[in-house]
Amino acid sequence: MADPVAGADRPDAPDRDTLLAMFEIQSRIKSCDERFRSMLTSGQIQLIYYSPRGQECISAGWGVHLRPDDQVVTIYRGLHDHLAKGVPLRELWAEFLGRATGTCKGKGGPMHITHPESGLMVTTGIVGAGIPIATGFGLAAQLDGSDRVCVVNFGDGASNIGAFHEGLNLAAVWNLPVVFVCQNNLYGEHTPYRMVTGVDHISDRAAGYGMAGVTVDGNDPVATWKVMGEAIARARAGEGPTLVEARTYRFWGHLMGDAMEYMDKDERKAAMAADPVLRYREWLLANGHATEEQLAEVEQTVLAAIDDAVEFAMNSPYPDASELYTDVYATVPGGAQS
Amino acid sequence: MADPVAGADRPDAPDRDTLLAMFEIQSRIKSCDERFRSMLTSGQIQLIYYSPRGQECISAGWGVHLRPDDQVVTIYRGLHDHLAKGVPLRELWAEFLGRATGTCKGKGGPMHITHPESGLMVTTGIVGAGIPIATGFGLAAQLDGSDRVCVVNFGDGASNIGAFHEGLNLAAVWNLPVVFVCQNNLYGEHTPYRMVTGVDHISDRAAGYGMAGVTVDGNDPVATWKVMGEAIARARAGEGPTLVEARTYRFWGHLMGDAMEYMDKDERKAAMAADPVLRYREWLLANGHATEEQLAEVEQTVLAAIDDAVEFAMNSPYPDASELYTDVYATVPGGAQS
Amino acid sequence: MTDTAAPEIPVLMTGLAINQALDIAMTIDPKVIMLGEDIAEPSGGVYKVTKGLSTKHGAHRVRKTPISEQAIVGAAIGAAIAGYRPIAEIMIMDFLAVCLDQVSNHAGKIRYMSGGQTTVPMVIRTSAGAGRGFGAQHSEMLEAWAVHTPGIKVVVPSTPADAKGLLLSSIFDDDPVLFVEQMMLYWNPAVAGPVPPGDVRIPLGVADVKREGSDVTIVSYGRQVHDCLAVAAKLADEGVSCEVVDLRTLVPLDEATVLASVAKTKRAVIVHEAVQVCGFGAELSSRIHEELFGELAGPVRRVGGANTPVPYASNLEADFIPQQADIEAAVRRTLG
C-alpha cells in the first residue's frame, strides 16, 4: 500500500488554490459516492453502481491541471473522473438515474457518461477500449496544431487486454499528446491484479513502446499532482505520451452488492483506515494550508449542490418513449428504420 | 544488419551432426523456395506466394532442437517453418497447389498448412492470431505433465497487435512451455518495422510480462541455434516462456510480384550478398565441419526430393466437388446443412 | 415434449442447472477444463454460476484468466486441438466483439482449413441479454453473427433442464459451440424448473415443442420462450390454440419440426430478443416461406429487438425488448 502522507509539510506541494481545488474535487467525489451508496442501500434508487471510493486523489491530481478544452476518456467506474473534469452534478445524477434531463437523455447511463461541453468525451463499458479512442483525440489535437491533451483512464486489469497494447504503441510512434492513467486499485473485478499480470509495476510496460512510464502513490495527492503535471506538460509540449500508474485501493468491491469474499479483510481495513481524502484533509489543516472553516465550507457547498442534483434528478421525467428510436443515425433518408 | 558469420571456427558451435542437420533444413527451404519462385515466374503454377528466403537459419535453429511431439504454430509466410518441423514435401507441395493429396486436401492452402503428424499444428493468415492459440498448446502440455514445448513463429509487425500482448502475458502468468519466435525481417508488408513500432528491440517487450527476452542475429545459424536451445530447454524444464527476436531480412518483398519500391535497394543488395545459407555453407567447409562432397550430396538429395514432390503435386487431382461441404462440422445430426 | 415435468425431479434455477452440468462434465472427463475471468473461488464467477467448481476440481482445471478475451478463446482453441474439452467463458456476449477473430476465423474454420485433421471441441459460454439496466455494451444478443459463421454451433436454452442437458451435449460435442445464457434466466425463480439429476443430455439439433396447438405456431428460443408460453396461455382462454416451438439450438437447426408445425397451423410468428434486422428470425422466416409457399394463411411475422442499441433508461430498455404484448399483437395479426 501507499506510504501514508507525512503529517509534515511538503516542499513539492502546489500553491494553496491548487491544494484547495484538489480538496474540493475530492470532496465532491467522496460525497457523491456516499450519497449514491446510501440511496442504493435504502432502496431509494436502483442501478448498477461501481464505486470510485478510494481513488479520489488520482482524478483530482490530473483534474486541476486540465483546461476546459482538454479531453478525458474513462470507464464504467468513472464517477470520480466525470466530476474531476467538471461534468455538472444535475445532469450527471439525472443520467445515472436514466432520466430525460441526463447528460445523455438517459440513454447512455453511468457506463457511458458523455459531456463534450466539459471535455468528458467518452465513457466506455468495454475494458481497454477507451485507450485506442483516446489516441484519436490526441491525433486530432496534433493535426489541429493545438496544445490540448487527452487523459485516458483505465484500470490495472485493462493493462492486459489487446487494445491497451495497440493504443500505447500507436501513441508512441505518432508522439501523440495523450496521458495514459492506469488507476491500479489492485483488483480487476474479483481478481488481484498480480495473479493475472506478468509484471509488478504496470508502468514498466511503457518501455516496450519507448514511452515514458512512472508509478506514483495515487493516494498521495501531492505526489500524484506532481506526476500528472509532468505528464500533461510533456504532452502539451509535443514531447509525447506518458503511462502513469497510480496505485490506489478499491474500497467497495467491484460493484455495489459485491460480497468481497475475495478481498483480504485486513488489507481492506488498513486501506480504509488510511482514507486518502481524510488524510489529505488532516494534512491541509496540520500544515496551515487551510482552516477548518474553509474546508467545512467547501464540504457544505458540495453537499448542498448534491442535494440539489439529487432533487433535480429524482424529479426529472423518464425519456419519452420516442427516444428509443432517435440518435441511432445522424441522417436517415426518409427516416427509414434500417 | 547481422554481422557476417566469421570465417573462423566457433567454440560455441554444436556437434557435426547438428551442424549438418541445420544445413539440410536450410537447403530444403532454400531450394523449395527457388523452385516455387521459378515455377511461378514461368507461369507453370499460380498462387499467392510469401517467400521465406533469407529467414532459413531461424527455423533451422529451432528445428534441430525439437522432438516430433513438440508443436509448432506459424503464419502465411511459413514454408521455412513447415519444412523445419518436417512436414513432408509431397503433401506440402500438393497443398500449396490446392490438390486433393495435400496436407489439408487442398482446402486450406499455403496460409493454413496443418500436419499434426509432424507437429505442425496451425498456420494462420491473421497477423498475431497464432500467439494465443500457441498458449493453448502450452497449457495442454503443462496439464498433461509432458515436457513437450510449443514454438510459435510470427513477424515484427505482429508484435504490434493485441493478440501478441494477450498471449505473452497469459503465457507468463501461467508459466507455459512456449517459445515465442519473432522473426524480425525488418518489414511488415510495405512498412519498415521501426516506423510503426515504438521500440528498437522487440525482445524488450518481454520485460513487460516478466518474461525472458533475447534478440539474436537470425542470420547467424550457430548463435540462433544456441539461443533457441536455451529457450526450448527453459520451456521443457517448466521454467517458463521466452520471447526470442531473431533479426533477419526478407529477400523478396511481401509476396511474389511485389514491386519492392519501398525497400532500400542497397540494403537489400547487401543482405542478399550476405546470404546466410551460402555463408553458412562456406563456413562449414572452411572449418572442416563438412566436405564439399557431403554438402553437395545433401543438396542433390534435397533437389531430387523436390523434383519428386513437384511431380507428385502436379499430377495430383483437384479435390472432388463434394469436398466443399465436408469438414465444416465434425458431427451434424442428419447431415443438416446448418 | 420433454417429460422432465415428472414430480419427483428437483426444481432448480437455471444458474444452478448450468453449474451442475459443468460439475458433472468435469467429474466424468478429466479433459474438461474451464477458462475465464473471475470464474474460480472464492467468488465463483460474477454470476456465481461456477461456484464451487475450482474448489472441487482444482484451480488448474478451473482457471482464472487475465482480462484477455482473445487469449481466453485462443488458449481454449489450442488446448482443444491438443485433446482437451475447454469451456471458455466470455463474461458478457457483447465482449465477443473483442475476440471474434479467434471465434470466427479460428475456432470456426480450423477443422475445415485442416481438411478435417484437427477438430476444436470447445464451448464458449457467454451470458447475454437486456433487462438489467446494463446499457448498450452489456445487453446484446449476437447469436446471428455466429449463425452466419459456418463451423460454429449455436445453442440458446430457455429452461433449466434444457440448459443442463444442452450444455452437457455441447461440452462433449466435437465442434466449437457458442452457448448463450441469458442473465435474466440465471436466478429467476419464476423460470425455475425440474432438472433431472445426473448426466442427462439433450441432443443438439432437436427442437422442443413446449406447447402444442393448432391455430398458429410461435417459434422462439431462449428467454422469450417463456413470454411466448404466457401469451399462448392467455390466448387459449379466448379459444386460440398456439403451438410454441423452442428451437433450443440454432446450429444445427431442427428445420423439420418447425416446418411440420407451420404446415399444420399455416401461421407462424418468430420471436427473439436480438435486433430483428438481420437476426436469426430473418433466416427462419425466409426458409418457411421458401418451403411452405402457398400453404400459409399469412406471412410469417417477426418479433425482435428494436433496430437500436440497447438504451439505459428502464422504460426505454423495456420497449427495446420484445414484450408479451408485442408477441400477442403479432399472433393476432397472423390470425388476421
Added chain:
Amino acid sequence: MTDTAAPEIPVLMTGLAINQALDIAMTIDPKVIMLGEDIAEPSGGVYKVTKGLSTKHGAHRVRKTPISEQAIVGAAIGAAIAGYRPIAEIMIMDFLAVCLDQVSNHAGKIRYMSGGQTTVPMVIRTSAGAGRGFGAQHSEMLEAWAVHTPGIKVVVPSTPADAKGLLLSSIFDDDPVLFVEQMMLYWNPAVAGPVPPGDVRIPLGVADVKREGSDVTIVSYGRQVHDCLAVAAKLADEGVSCEVVDLRTLVPLDEATVLASVAKTKRAVIVHEAVQVCGFGAELSSRIHEELFGELAGPVRRVGGANTPVPYASNLEADFIPQQADIEAAVRRTLG
C-alpha cells in the same frame, strides 16, 4: 437508371474510381484524413488504391499505421468525434473480426449512448470477397454482421461510378459507414465503366435499377450485380425479361424500390456472395414476403455463398461463390 453511360465520360476501373473519390474528398475538405496499413507512398497500398495520395496530401493526412486494427478504428473514432472525417482502411474484411468491438460497440453506439451529443463521421473502407485463392481467412463478405449492428451504415458498390459517388457520400455522411470494396472489382477491366469527373455524389439509401424488366426481379449488390446482368441478358434472348435491382446500400435500405419492382414482377431472386445462412438476403426475403404476401407468384429465392468457410482449391472456391449458372437456375425456378 444512372445516366453515367453518356459517351464523353471517361471509363475507369473501380480501383481508380475509388482513388479519385479519396483524392477529391481530401482536396475539398482538410478534415478528411486516412489511416491504414501500407496506404502511404511509395507503395500506395497493397492494392494501389491509395496510390499518390500521401504524396499529394501529405503523410500527416494519409497515415501508415502499425498492424493494429483496434487502434486504427479506435483512433478514427476519436478523431471523428473531435471533428475530423477519418477514413480507416481495414485491409481485408475478415480482419474486421479483430476490431469489431471498436466498430460495433463504439462507432455504432457512441452517438446513441451520448444522446446525440457526439457523432462519429467516419468511413471504414475494406476490401473483400473470394475468387483469388486467398483461402478461408482472406475471402469473406461479412456485411450482415454490420447490418445487424444498429448505428452503422453499410455500402457495397458494384460499378466504378457507384463506388466513387457512394464513397464521396459516405465520407461526408455524419454516421459511421462500412464501405465494402470487392477485390475482384478493383482492377478488372471487364467491369470498368464511365465515371463522371469531379465531386459527383450518389446518395446513400437509393437503389439503382440496373436493368428494367417485367417477369422477375433479381436483387443484388456488389460484384454479383454483374453476374445478374449477364444472366438477365442471356435470358432476354429466350424472351424472359429480368429486372435487376442493385441495392448499392444495405443500410439505409431502399426498400421502396425493391417492393415496387417485385410488386410488378411478382417474382424475386436475391443474390449475394456472402454465406447465405443469416446473410442479408434472409432479411430482404423476409421483408418482401411480409410486405407482398399474396401478391407473389412464388417464393423469393436466395442465391448465396455455401454454408462453409471459403476453400482454397480453385475448383472448390469457384463452387463456393454463387455462379451465373446458380443465378440462372434460381430465376428459372421462380418462373417455374
